[in-house]
Amino acid sequence: MRWILGIVINAVIVFLIANYLPGVHVDSWSTAFWIAILLAVINILIWPIKWLLSLVTLGLFGLIINIALFWGLSFFVNGFTIDGFVPAVLGGLILTVASSIARGILK
Helix, strand or coil: CHHHHHHHHHHHHHHHHHHHCCCEEECCHHHHHHHHHHHHHHHHHHHHHHHHHHHHCCCHHHHHHHHHHHHHHHHHCCCEEECCHHHHHHHHHHHHHHHHHHHHHHC
């Protein structure tokens, strides 16, 4: 049940990022929800590798992967566009930090 709440929170974060960060565009709530679901599924699939490499790099690799996933999904999800590298980095960074804060609050 907690993972469903995490997906909903990430969808809200993605939608807020699109509304307040120039260069990141999400057409609707359903698009933001799909982005959150895809991020969750991909993170589950690559979690062991991400966790191991994050230990070695003190968490930097996890941040880089999250930024790359955020930007990469803009190529595959209709209704989700990112205008360049800087909005992708800022959006991925904001998503990672806000999601981590939300997870900490939920625990």
